Amino acid sequence: MDTSKMLSQCVLVFAAAVAIVSYQSIEASQDTEENGSKKPESTIFFHHTYEEMVSLMYEVNKACPEVTRIYNLSEPSVEKRNLTVLEITENPGVHVPGKPEFKYVANMHGNEVVGKEMVLYFLVALCEEYKRGDKLANFIVSQTRVHVLPSMNPDGWQKAYKELQEKGEAGWLTGRANANDVDLNRNFPDLNAQIYENEKKHKGRNNHLVKVENTIANDKSLQPETRAVMRWFAEIGFVLSSNLHGGDLVANYPYDETRSGKMQEYTACPDDHTFVYLAKSYAYFHATMADPERPPCDKDGDNKPITNGGLWYSVARGMQDYNYLNTNCFEITLELGCKKFPAASELEKYWLDNAAAIYNYVLQTHIGVKGFVKSVDDTPIANAEIKVRSLATGFPIDHDIVSLEDGDYYRLLGNGYYHIQAKAEGFHPRSKCIRIENNIHVGVPSYDLRPATQMNFTLNPTKLPQESDKKEDYNCERLWNEVQMETQLEDRELLVSVLSYLQPQTKWSLLADQLSTLELYSLLAEALKELNPDQMREVLERLPHAVQEQLELVISAHMSK
Incomplete structure (x- = not known):
């Protein structure tokens, strides 16, 4: 990604950031206290209670009635708070064939609150910029149907906020779970076990693995919040999504649950190449996520901008993998900061750090x-x-x-x-x-x-x-020859060098003439599988980007078998 372009991203979205600062119609009329002091008037940068969150969504709806709609999911939370969504698009309320569907889901863990505020600010900014005729906002609203669920766990948020008010800070785990003390990101059907079994047997479906209503009827452990979003995913043909969390600063992509059962192991899904692209589309447009000089959140951790879920730590029954395995939707998980419940005074800085990335990720609905x-x-x-x-x-x-x-x-x-x-x-x-x-x-x-x-x-x-379609047959042959020419001449010598480095006992310089470029890629993929994740990463990082992309495709295909 071009560094000079990245440096200009926040400037290009700064108008959107400024727009929410001037959006004061609701905030100026509110007088709620936070930690014993009144919220500053004429600002949006504070922690919105559930009631204030819903009220702000209705303000956006009122400001942009022709392109917004508010609706509730099929079930409320355990404590009967509606799971409220704001949709923003031209011709809201209907699926327009040819227009892709996008969603942001925040506050799944009730005490991880930054994502909730970021998507609220995004809704305000997108509405304001659309009204002003901004070209980027117009493209998003006209070409994408955007759905935003600011809080999937409003009961957990309430518990964390109450502790914040009473004690001055919220505990690391207070409000993480829902009101039944269930972690919602460990509450979806475990489809990874099923897909891994299908992979081993080389049979069975590789998508849409279960019927939603049958699963809901048979699995009594599913929480009302989980059931509601499962029905939502089944009802709307989402294409791209992100699940916003807090406690670290990284973009995480599938699979979350390891194949082997190990606590940490790179576990590629078949679309690993595309998910790496998607994770980078957020991380490298965030102000600091991809900064190699930033300190890690955990002194014993690292500061890498993106990570495979299984390599970070294995998570079973998560929402990210469920999206991939039971819908058409590709979802990544975004950790938006080291603090789960930061001070309200820090929220404006969080927005300025995230604004360009939040917009940029929505645009990725239009790749492929x-x-x-x-x-x-x-x-x-x-x-x-x-x-x-x-x-x-x-x-x-x-x-x-x-x-x-x-x-x-x-x-x-x-x-x-x-x-x-x-x-x-x-x-x-x-x-x-x-x-x-x-x-x-x-x-x-x-x-x-x-x-x-x-x-x-x-x-x-x-x-x-x-x-027969001779025109398409010719086009496929032409593109196949094109990719072979692009990769063969440039890659063969490099592939042989890397194989010789990894397996010096084999005389690769002599064997290479008997092997195609594709066979060399496959052999290198097999050799890399013998390395630990850090060693594999070190080798990959030394390769040119074009070679990395081709090799990632081969590795993804090998790992998914």
């Missing part, structure tokens, strides 16, 4: 490819499987997404060359190839803000003969 799957008579085909294979490695990405009711699909993909197939029961499959070059981020000129590349599929019923 999207389109429609229809039959030859133009009828939309729902539940068509979108299957992807890397042209660079030859390996499939063993995670399919499915088309929605109107036949629309959205497949997030990192940069690279891909073979994409649409497959539906009762129809002949159809394949196309594409090169993905994502370039959508905060700071690009407004004329370069574009939705994902559109790739449509028209499927013939199996009762009719399959028609």
Whole structure:
């Protein structure tokens, strides 16, 4: 990522930051005390109680009625507080085919409060900037359906806030769980165990593993907050999401639960390459998350900006992996700071640190490819499987997404060359190839803000003969040759050098002439698997970025087997 561009990101979003400072209509009229002192009037930077949070959401709705809608999830919390969502998009309240759905979920752990405030400020800023005609805000609102749930655990927040008022600080764990003392991020169905078993047997589904209502009926341990968001995820075809936490400063990506059962082990999901891209899209647009000089939150920890969940520490039954394995949605977990419940006086600084990244991450809903799957008579085909294979490695990405009711699909993909197939029961499959070059981020000129590349599929019923598509066959062959030419000439010597370093007992310089570039990548992936995570990271960091990307695809495919 271009450092000069990153330095300008906060400046480019500063208007949005300023917008929330001037948004005073609700705050100036409030007189609630915080820790014995009155909240400053004419500021939004304080800890919003549940009532104030909902009131602010209604203020945003009132300020931007044509592009916002407020709704509650299907169940309230244990203590009967509604789980309230604000939607912001043109034509709110309906799914527009071709427009992807995005969500921010904050305050899942009630005592981790920064995310809650950040998404509230984001709603205010986005509304204000949209009204002012800002091009970035207009693109987000017109091209994306954004849903924000500021507090998934309002009961836990209340418990932590009460202790803050009574004792001057909230305990590290006070309010983390819900009112039934259940950690909501350990309360989802354990789908990792199922997918790992499917991987071993090389059979079974790799997506949408369970029926939501059946699971809710049979699993009595599921909490009302968990049940409500599970139904929400099933109802809306979310494409991208983030779950906002606190207590560290890092962007965390799947899988969270290790395959081996070890407490710490890099556990790649099939879309590891894309998730690394997504995690970086937040971390490198945050003011300090990717700063190599910043001190770690834990003196015994590190300050790396992104981490694989399993490598950090294994988490079973988490919301992040549930999203990936039971919906079309890709979710990462964002830890927004070392303090879980910082002083209100620090919130403005948190916003300035996060504003560019919060906007930038929403834009990533538009990476990869999207389109429609229809039959030859133009009828939309729902539940068509979108299957992807890397042209660079030859390996499939063993995670399919499915088309929605109107036949629309959205497949997030990192940069690279891909073979994409649409497959539906009762129809002949159809394949196309594409090169993905994502370039959508905060700071690009407004004329370069574009939705994902559109790739449509028209499927013939199996009762009719399959028609050949020579144009697409030629395109796939052309792109395959292109990626081979790009990688073979530049990579072979480097791959042989790295293999010789890792396995000096093997005469790789002699063997290389008998091996294809893809075989060299595969052998290097196998050699890297023998290293511990720190050693693997050290080797990868020494490789050119283009080689890292190709190797990550191979490693991801190997680790998911």
